[in-house]
Amino acid sequence: MTAPGATDAADRQPVISLRGVTRVYGEGEAAVHALRGIDLDIAPGEFVAIMGPSGSGKSTAMNIIGALDTPTAGTYHFSGADVGGFDRHQRSILRRDYLGFVFQGFNLLARTSALDNVELPLIYKGVSRAERRALAKAMLERVGLGRRLDKEPSKLSGGEQQRVAIARAIASEPAVLLADEPTGNLDTARSQEIMELIARLNREEGLTVIMVTHEPDMAEYAGRIVHFKDGLIERDGMNGNPRAPAPETADVH
Amino acid sequence: MFTETVRQAFQAIIRNAMRSFLTILGVIIGVAAVITMVTIGQGSTDQIESDVSKLGTNLLIVRPGAGMGPRSSGRSAPRFTLKDVEAIKEQIPGVIAATPANTSSMTVIYGNENHQATITGVDNDFLIARDWNVALGREFYESELRAGTATCILGETVRKDLFGAGDPVGETIRMEQISCRVIGVLEAKGASSFGQDQDDTVLIPIRTFLRRIAGNQDISSMYVAVEPGYSTEKVQSAIELLLRERRRISSGEEDNFSVMDTKEITSMLTGITAVMTGLLSAVAAVSLLVGGIGIMNIMLVSVTERTREIGIRLAIGATETQVLMQFLVEAVVLSLLGGLIGILLGLGFGYIGSIYMKIPFAPDWTTTFLAFAFSAFIGIVFGYFPARRAARLDPIEALRHE
Ligand SMILES: Nc1ncnc2c1ncn2[C@@H]1O[C@H](COP(=O)(O)OP(=O)(O)OP(=O)(O)O)[C@@H](O)[C@H]1O
Ligand SMILES: [Mg+2]
Numbered sequence: 027m028t029a030p031g032a033t034d035a036a037d038r039q040p041v042i043s044l045r046g047v048t049r050v051y052g053e054g055e056a057a058v059h060a061l062r063g064i065d066l067d068i069a070p071g072e073f074v075a076i077m078g079p080s081g082s083g084k085s086t087a088m089n090i091i092g093a094l095d096t097p098t099a100g101t102y103h104f105s106g107a108d109v110g111g112f113d114r115h116q117r118s119i120l121r122r123d124y125l126g127f128v129f130q131g132f133n134l135l136a137r138t139s140a141l142d143n144v145e146l147p148l149i150y151k152g153v154s155r156a157e158r159r160a161l162a163k164a165m166l167e168r169v170g171l172g173r174r175l176d177k178e179p180s181k182l183s184g185g186e187q188q189r190v191a192i193a194r195a196i197a198s199e200p201a202v203l204l205a206d207e208p209t210g211n212l213d214t215a216r217s218q219e220i221m222e223l224i225a226r227l228n229r230e231e232g233l234t235v236i237m238v239t240h241e242p243d244m245a246e247y248a249g250r251i252v253h254f255k256d257g258l259i260e261r262d263g264m265n266g267n268p269r270a271p272a273p274e275t276a277d278v279h
Numbered sequence: 280m281f282t283e284t285v286r287q288a289f290q291a292i293i294r295n296a297m298r299s300f301l302t303i304l305g306v307i308i309g310v311a312a313v314i315t316m317v318t319i320g321q322g323s324t325d326q327i328e329s330d331v332s333k334l335g336t337n338l339l340i341v342r343p344g345a346g347m348g349p350r351s352s353g354r355s356a357p358r359f360t361l362k363d364v365e366a367i368k369e370q371i372p373g374v375i376a377a378t379p380a381n382t383s384s385m386t387v388i389y390g391n392e393n394h395q396a397t398i399t400g401v402d403n404d405f406l407i408a409r410d411w412n413v414a415l416g417r418e419f420y421e422s423e424l425r426a427g428t429a430t431c432i433l434g435e436t437v438r439k440d441l442f443g444a445g446d447p448v449g450e451t452i453r454m455e456q457i458s459c460r461v462i463g464v465l466e467a468k469g470a471s472s473f474g475q476d477q478d479d480t481v482l483i484p485i486r487t488f489l490r491r492i493a494g495n496q497d498i499s500s501m502y503v504a505v506e507p508g509y510s511t512e513k514v515q516s517a518i519e520l521l522l523r524e525r526r527r528i529s530s531g532e533e534d535n536f537s538v539m540d541t542k543e544i545t546s547m548l549t550g551i552t553a554v555m556t557g558l559l560s561a562v563a564a565v566s567l568l569v570g571g572i573g574i575m576n577i578m579l580v581s582v583t584e585r586t587r588e589i590g591i592r593l594a595i596g597a598t599e600t601q602v603l604m605q606f607l608v609e610a611v612v613l614s615l616l617g618g619l620i621g622i623l624l625g626l627g628f629g630y631i632g633s634i635y636m637k638i639p640f641a642p643d644w645t646t647t648f649l650a651f652a653f654s655a656f657i658g659i660v661f662g663y664f665p666a667r668r669a670a671r672l673d674p675i676e677a678l679r680h681e
Contacts, residue, residue: 094594094674115598122596133591133678137294147595149283194595 039106040067041201041234042091047100048257049086060086062257063100070201073228073235073268075245078254084238087254088206091236092125093117105201122150126195128205132187134179140166140190141175147198165193169223185216192223196233203227205237209244221247225271247271284601288609292616295581299613302577305570306617306657307624310650312563314625314642315632320556321641322633324549329639331545338408339515340544341367341501341522343536356535358497361485363525367501368404371517373509378404379485379498387481388453389441396437397480398454400488408502416448416463419484427486429459434480435467452481457491459483503538511540570617571657578610578665589669590677603670610662611655618654622647 049061061083068074076084089095090102093109102109104120112120121127134143144162153161166175169189179187188208195203205224209217225247227233237248245251246269253261292299343356361379368377381400386393399405403418413432423430431452438447447461459481468477489496505514518538528535539547582589592602626642633640 089675092594094678115600118593118596118598121594122598125596127594129678133587133594135588135591146592150592150595150597150601155283198596 038069040103041070041105042066042068042236043101043103044087044090044097045101045103047087047090047097047102049083049090049095050098059257061090061097064257064259066252066259066262068202068234068236070234071228071232072250073225073248074237074250074252075248075265076236076238076252076254077240077242077245078260082254083257084254085206086257088204088236088238091202092127092204093120122147122198124201126198126200126203128188128191128195128203128208130207130210132179132184132191132211134187134190134194136180137178139176139178140171140182140193143179143190144194144197147194151198162193162197165197166190168196169193183216184212185219188212188216188220189223192220192227196227200233202234202236205235207238207240209239209241214243217241217244222271225269229271281604284604284608285612287605288612291609292613298577299616302574303570303613303617303620305573306567306614306654307570307621309563309565309567309570310618310621310654311624311628312566313560313650314622314647315628316556316559316563317643317646318626318629318641319632319636319638320552321643322629322636322638323552325641326638327548327552328545331541331548334409334541334544336541337505337507337511339503339505339511339518339538339540341503341518341536341538343499345534345537357526358499359501359522359536360496360498361489363522364498364501366521366525367503367518370521371514373506373514373517374503375506376404376407376502376504378402378408378502379500380405380502381485381488381493381497381499383488383492385454385481385492387437387441389447389450392441394437394440396434398488398492399480399482400485400492401482402485404504405482405502408504411468412466413463414466415446416461418463423462424484424486427484427490429457429487429491430462430484431459432463432465432482433461434465434478434482436476436478437481438464454481457487515540567653567657571614571661574610574614574617574658575661575665578606578613578662579668581609582606582665582669585669586672586677586680589672590674590680593672593674594678599670602672603666606666606669607659607662610666611658614654614658614662615651618651621654622650625650 044064044066047061047064047066048059051058051060064083064087066087076087078084086095090097093104093112096110104124109117109120127133135146141159141162144165145158148158148161163172163175166172169192171186171189171193174182174186177186179190182190188211192208203224208224209220212220221244224235224237228235235248237244239245246265248265249268250262250264252259341359343358345356359379364377364379368374378401383398384395385398387396388394402424405411406413406418414435416432418432419430422428433441433447433452441447441452442450447464450461452459452461465478465480465482485498503514503518505511515538519534522536522538523534526535589602592605597605626647629642630640
């Protein structure tokens with residue numbers, strides 16, 4: 027994953043491709059149309075911010091892209107493969123090997139050390155113990171938590187917890203990082219740090235990032251901003267001058 | 280991967296140590312009960328075997344009724360007579376001793392001391408048949424046996440209780456309405472099966488017993504000793520033939536008495552123990568089953584409580600099988616832990632019980648292994664349903680769970 031920087035979506039096969047995706051919750055009168063028909067292509071190495079009012083279907087779209095949910099209608103291709111035809115097991119493997127998740131609420135395992143949390147996806151991948159340890163340590167160092175390996179989530183600040191979550195998401199070297207309001211629970215300073223981290227992963231390692239955010243400040247880091255409204259894509263445009271992350275710093279405490 | 284799953288299972292169990300313990304309590308109790316039962320049952324069997332073998336291989340016991348045990352007709356079958364005893368002694372070759380042995384439990388009094396003992400009505404052949412010597416004093420005189428005089432020989436336990444360090448020979452003791460002169464003391468024999476004390480007895484002439492205690496002429500059992508070198512089986516069938524004739528049993532009818540050698544006595548006594556052990560073990564097995572249901576219940580609660588955790592695991596790529604294995608292994612580790620603790624407790628109780636009951640400590644390793652394997656089986660059976668429920672959770676629903 028070295029191809030970075032400015033993207034030209036047109037001449038590469040999209041890593042994610044949604045066509046006419048709808049998602050309806052419930053039936054009949056009570057049915058909620060969370061997505062009403064979405065077309066979205068995301069190329070490898072892109073950093074896409076998804077914005078829009080509450081209830082516009084952002085999380086629903088993320089869940090579908092994350093293979094956690096299936097569309098009511100429409101197709102979803104991941105690197106050309108039709109995810110609609112995947113069974114439960116294949117979707118697990120897709121999540122395990124190609125996708126990394128970062129949630130608003132961190133979603134770390136309680137009473138489990140930072141290191142063990144980061145090791146978890148590697149365990150499921152079947153990586154040997156020694157290799158896994160080394161990888162997880164490297165990931166935690168990468169997010170600036172090299173000296174917090176043994177801490178349990180309850181002993182870490184929100185910003186630190188989100189760093190652990192990011193380390194966990196990138197430990198299995200996914201193709202796409204999915205972040206649903208990663209800074210939603212953090213103060214401005216902490217949010218900036220997390221955004222810098224994510225932006226660096228995108229710029230320096232070519233990691234494809236799709237991030238939902240309510241804050242224009244955070245969206246500024248993305249090269250492309252997609253606006254949702256009432257289950258439809260309202261606007262989809264390039265951010266000509268994305269905010270560049272500061273050069274990498276040492277451990278943050 | 281698998282060792283990792285086991286490690287995680289242990290972590291989850293230790294995190295909830297108290298609840299884990301309560302969860303497996305049912306299995307602990309079930310396994311401990313089974314192991315205790317079997318250990319004590321085996322100990323009693325060993326004890327019975329060694330006791331009966333002490334009787335000697337040449338002893339036959341003759342009792343009314345076909346066999347003993349639950350289905351015996353012993354109560355209704357006609358008794359024997361003194362003439363039967365004599366006939367056996369005189370007419371069957373190879374018999375060196377034949378004695379009646381009627382028993383009754385009575386309070387024996389000397390001065391201010393009193394003691395509950397088994398009174399046995401016998402003749403001198405009893406001492407030969409049981410290979411028992413008079414340590415102090417003498418046997419009965421023929422005249423005493425014939426006349427049914429009030430004379431008695433004390434077992435060591437009775438002597439110690441009534442006379443302490445004193446010499447009882449020549450003293451007079453009382454057994455309810457009978458005043459009885461002590462003519463001898465038997466050598467000590469020690470405890471018999473189920474801790475029964477063989478020395479807790481008073482021998483009196485059979486005629487004295489019949490006239491003054493029983494009030495009839497019925498002989499309730501006989502001991503017959505076979506001369507060494509003679510076949511016990513031949514003597515046994517000769518006695519059977521003779522008694523059939525004397526009791527006028529026609530050829531089509533079954534015996535209404537039984538002649539048993541020590542092997543048969545052993546199997547009869549151990550048979551009772553085996554039935555008891557089996558019954559109690561069945562009850563214990565049911566409690567094991569209940570223990571398994573307890574595990575299932577708690578595992579279901581645990582799956583509900585950890586729904587969010589399961590959601591996280593599914594989101595980061597755990598497959599259905601991996602989540603299933605995680606909970607299944609946890610259930611199996613739990614119930615194996617219960618099995619292990621139960622085995623240790625059961626062996627402990629078995630040991631204490633064997634000391635208390637004065638029987639050998641006889642742990643049965645096959646049963647121990649089976650109990651261990653069975654608790655693993657219980658873990659798999661009762662852990663599967665909750666584990667499957669965990670594995671089939673919808674990741675989004677699970678993540679949203681509070
Ligand atoms: N499981 C569900 N069952 C029923 N309705 C749902 C469910 N999940 C989402 N919805 C509805 O679908 C619509 C879109 O929800 P979604 O979570 O995608 O919005 P969002 O854009 O992420 O909003 P927010 O910014 O508040 O997170 C909402 O109206 C929501 O109430
Ligand atoms: Mg949302």
